[in-house]
Amino acid sequence: MEKEITITVYGADQICASCVxxxxxxxxxxxxxxxxxRxxxxxNIHYTYVDIFSPPEDEKIQDLARRVADDEFFYPLVLVDDEIAxxxxxxxKTIYSKLEEKGLQPKM
Incomplete structure (x- = not known):
């Protein structure tokens, strides 16, 4: 069985001001x-969405959500196994590249 890959998207209902x-x-x-x-x-991919203004009770997730909310990163911020993609x-193309670095291969 292949290793599970986690894709996490940090974002908010409001569109990022710099992302018109x-x-x-x-x-x-x-x-x-x-x-x-497609x-x-x-x-074997697990997807998670994190609202930066109401993140779950996990210190690591809350810290990154706070950093996004404080404009350290633009949102949506996409992570592949905790690496910014x-x-x-x-x-x-960048996200696919990260997935393939993790061993994922396109279907035929």
């Missing part, structure tokens, strides 16, 4: 799931 004309965080979260499923099939208006 970019899709919202939840739209990006849903778009990523669909795009990744390319990699039913790979994109922010603001993330690019699929």
């Amino acid at each position: 004309n970019a899709p919202g965080s939840k739209d990006t979260y849903e778009w990523l799931q669909a795009a990744i499923a 390319k990699y099939g039913d790979a 994109g922010e603001g208006n993330p690019r699929l």
